[in-house]
Amino acid sequence: MKTQIPSLLFFLWLLLIGSATAARGQTTYTVTGLVTDANTGEPIPFASIALVGRRSGTVTDEKGRYTLVVKILTDSIAVSSLSYKPLRRAVDPERSTQAIDFKLESAGNALQEVTVKAGENPAWRVLRQVRKNRSINDRRRLSAYEYDSYVKTDIALSHVSDRMRKNPLIKRINEAMSKHDSIIDKEGHRLLPLLASESVSRYYFKANPERKREDIRKMRIKGVAVDDAGLSSQLLGGTNLVSQNFYDNYIPILGKDFASPVGDNWKNWYEFFLADTIQLGDHICYEIQFEPKRTEDLAFMGKAWIDTTSFALCQIEARIGNGANLNYVHELTIEQELEATIDSTSSTSVTAGWLPVSIHLKADLTGVGKQSLGLRAQVTLRNSNIVVNRPRPASFYEQPIEPSDTVATNNEAFWHTVQGTLAGADSLNKDDQKTRQVIEKLRTVPAVKMAEAVGQVAVTGFYKLGGFDLGPYPYLLAVNSVEGLRVRVGFRTNEQFSRNWILRGYMAYGTLDKQVKYGGEINYLFSRQHWTILGVRIANDLDRLGLTPELIGGNRIFYALSRFGRYRGGYQSYQKEAFFKTEPVKGVLLTATLGSRTFDPLFPFHYRTEPELGDQSALKSDIFDAYWSIEARLARKEKYIMDGNDRVTLGTKRAPVLTIRYTHGSKSLGGQYDYDRFTLRAQQSFRLGPLGRMTYLLSAGYTPSTLPAPLLFPHIGNPTPLLTVNTFNRMQFYEFVSDRFVAVHVQHRFEGLLFNRIPGIRKLNWRLVANIDALWGAQTKANEAVQSIKPLPGGTRPIYFGSLNGDKPYMEVGYGIDNIFKIIRIQAIHRLNYLEGGPNGIALDSFALKASASFSF
Structure with missing residues (x-):
């Protein structure tokens, strides 16, 4: 019997309402070192230090020394500074303290001159140039583009406190789990995983007239209340969840419209601060920090990195805090890295527009009340094999309604290849593998199975019984002046019964008029x-x-x-x-x-x-x-x-x-x-x-x-x-x-x-x-x-x-x-x-x- 994503959402809601939160003790890691000029040996002050793959960072002091204290380590650390080539060094994630020194080579880059008017915020000049050059840098200028996407999605309960463990459902889950099943996130919170998925797709876009197509090619998924990759791949695969374009004036998230920090109305919504100029890959960028003028507004806080020559958005970290007028969202973070594309129709390396190549979305949700359990959702996307300005025939974009029956696969050899080519640093790690094992164990817990069934009925209105769905429950009972107590039972067939023949029917009876009512329908789905x-x-x-x-x-x-x-x-x-x-x-x-x-x-x-x-x-x-x-x-x-x-x-x-x-x-x-x-x-x-x-x-x-x-x-x-x-x-x-x-x-x-x-x-x-x-x-x-x-x-x-x-x-x-x-x-x-x-x-x-x-x- 198939159980779909809406059942999972209700299962999560059951756990969110009326529960408790807590934090857990955590280990800190300290990295120290010295950054010097490779030729002269002189210390380099105010160089930027950051863990690769995270925003944890610091800068060197006037003597070139730095100290970085974090809650979790990645596998490498990078340093960058004006006029120097960036450098990356490996980090031992098992050591709590370590020293790593850097010797930087000169890059020979000259920074573009910036004119600052008296009395004006220097960040405003940069933002005006961003809007002025939007027609050159925005992806909307492209006549067509396509690329391969790798998407990894993880959903878990977070902040499972001692008080929450007294909840009957959580208590039964904990009784079935061992200490070895514990998973700790990068912030040190204990997680209870509920879903983990990977997908590979090819996305196609054509302008004038606008057409889109996305083929979910392969997917594998493990989750509570999820058995298949049919509906799941359509909801979780591809770019459905992470397709925000910050050049737009407003960014739609969760049914709300958030003002973009680089949109036309940037001055009305935000305070800006030009913090630094750093090198990101081959680009020297302005680092601009922004925050809402009013914390309750639907606006972001974070940082944007703007290329100093093209004034293109190279990278952005935008966060929604818990002060925003948004329900059930404790925090939501979007991180994007963009790269200039090359016009595929040109014989020369002509820059066409900027497309996102890496996107990370992280959301922390809460239930009703201050003592609510947390829900953690993380989506990671990487795009590659980009082709620009080669539109396909209009008929090509008539996308199939649903993925093929072969979209789901657990072929380890296939996914190993994907992780080495498309996924890169975002591929599965040890925690991801452990998450899948814990989910498998969770699904054997009787209390979880019961919650799945309740969620299925509450969200879809039907209870699945083989090839038949019984319901819908909103029509089950009614009381009125003509029928008295009206009782109605109905059914519909699902794809297990037939993928072409669809049957629906019901019978109802009123205790006052003592009349039997009925209805029936037979459909044949040709296409x-x-x-x-x-x-x-x-x-x-x-x-x-x-x-x-x-x-x-x-x-x-x-x-x-x-x-x-x-x-x-x-x-x-x-x-x-x-x-x-x-x-x-x-x-x-x-x-x-x-x-x-x-x-x-x-x-x-x-x-x-x-x-x-x-x-x-x-x-x-x-x-x-x-x-x-x-x-x-x-x-x-x-x-x-x-x-x-x-x-x-x-x-x-x-x-x-x-x-x-x-x-x-x-x-x-x-x-x-x-x-x-x-x-x-x-x-x-x-x-x-x-x-x-x-x-x-x-x-x-x-x-x-x-x-x-x-x-x-x-x-x-x-x-x-x-x-x-x-x-x-x-x-x-x-x-x-x-x-x-x-x-x-x-x-x-x-x-x-x-x-x-x-x-x-x-x-x-x-x-x-x-x-x-x-x-x-x-x-x-x-x-x-x-x-x-x-x-x-x-x-x-x-x-x-x-x-x-x-x-x-x-x-x-x-x-x-x-x-x-x-x-x-x-x-x-x-x-x-x-x-x-x-x-x-x-x-x-x-x-x-x-x-x-x-x-x-």
Whole structure:
């Protein structure tokens, strides 16, 4: 049975919440020595000393002597100084004290003259040149590039204190482990490894138009709650996690936008200090230190090394501290080394642009509360065999959705070759080998197996049982006024059952209405590359007016919650559909559907079958609709991964997603009405620099036909106390219906723009949010005439659907505080108009205070 990465994430979350931290005693190492001129024997003052592969370093004093005290040693130490060639010497990592002297040879390099204006920070001049030369040095200037990548990923629990060892899960893990299984990191913290992986890939990029492809060629992985390299390789392999370009103005990390220290707005976000000029390889570089002007802002602290001749970014160490307005992140560090590339189309050695050749990412995460357990994630990437400005044919970039079945391999000979060629100094060491052994042992612990199973259900919503997944659990139970206690059991097949045939089904029963409901679907997956599916589905169930997957945009949680409480607008529906989906061009998904559905209301409602006769018309409550539709979904730059037989979107990187649908109701197919219906939906998220991030949802619909209200556009109200975005939170259920409408939902997250500047408040990491929701809609006189207010048999007054004034939009505004206790959002909602009273006599209140809960960084 395969268990995927989301299960691991939940397993980590179980261990993060409500646990404890501690540090452990550690050994220090001392290296001393003397740095002199090889020709004259004179001491060299202020030479830079650093451990290779780490940022631990110092400088020599005026007599050329240095003392370096560190917590961990690497295998070598390097020294550099102006006008001298850099030199590296071996270090004995087993000795606690040792002396290493250096004799440096003259390099004969002349440093470019720097003019400093009076009263100006000397670092500013360098940064202005960096932006001025961006068009020459930034990788975006390249028409195409490709390279081989080696990626190593390690995830472990850190700070496992004595108090934490009393946790039942950790206690059982410790009982199964021996003292020889202990792993200590470079900072001296005891680690409990959970995942270790290596991958080799080839990455391809083409500009104008932008196209990307990444082939995960080989991977090996060991991890708790991870068995295969299918989904894992797509998430952990290649450049998915470490592709930041610091020439961009903002760096997206964990769903947030961090200001780049070399972006256009560097002066607004950072304080700079020109610290030194040192030699890195063949480049003499300015060393510029930077830190945020306000520690709570989404900005970095660290160092950047800028080439003194080209003003290119040669190396950067950027760290996010625990003061930033970011949840669950104690510290995050990104280290990049970049090298100038050579134009592969030129016969001469022409410098084209700078690409990263080495990237290290390290993140320390914490759970909720001050006494939380730590989580350590480290990613190391090395790029080589770079080819520049040789674009491939456009068809080449149509990347396969998932890696081949042969991507996973434990062939030691293969990985030994990789470590000697691609990985270099970042290849597996003794600790890495030991990590894999500890993980193997961990997976045999019964308590770990149980945590894996719980995480699998909690994150995916399904429990895997061979070729079948049972669930989803959000739909398992509900209580409402029509069904009483509703119990639902369902299943879907996975790739173990078939890689082409996909079956889904469910049965539900209500203890109050004593009715059995059911649904089923059969799909055949023709192609994963162009995502081509043919399917049929059938459902006989209780639905709610307006709350269709089309109208709520796939908000499954809101759909599940709509099954609870007073079931207003409920109707019995029997639906049959056949559909065909295909993606002929990447980013364009076409769908054709043929179907029928019934509408049998459980609330008092009827309509005129011949509205031109007025009150003399016959009345009817149920509707039979037969239709066909075509839909186009446009999502530029959208990226997917495959989770078994499901395609999971990773988003579009702020490009809009546009969906257009045309539906035709047909009497010739057996329906009651011939009609035409057009709908449009667009949504996007984009950043506004220091002002935060904005998202919008635009939807519109139009039908020129005369139809009963349920076949028009019932607008989605949400009178519940739970805040739900992209609905009208002060509108009643089915309060308004339109035959033509435009709706806009805009939400803006100011992040810490305001609260980060208020003393006493900024430590709470609160975030200001605001929204505006507007709806323009109307009905024709002909559609209004279809409705009837004539009492039903027995004298019951029927439900009447209201209509909006086309010249007066319905509007709501909201504002509130997000990230209270890191999960709670409280928002005030004001309804600005249409307060005269609902069409069904419901008293209206213009104001409400609503709450929601969500986890985010």
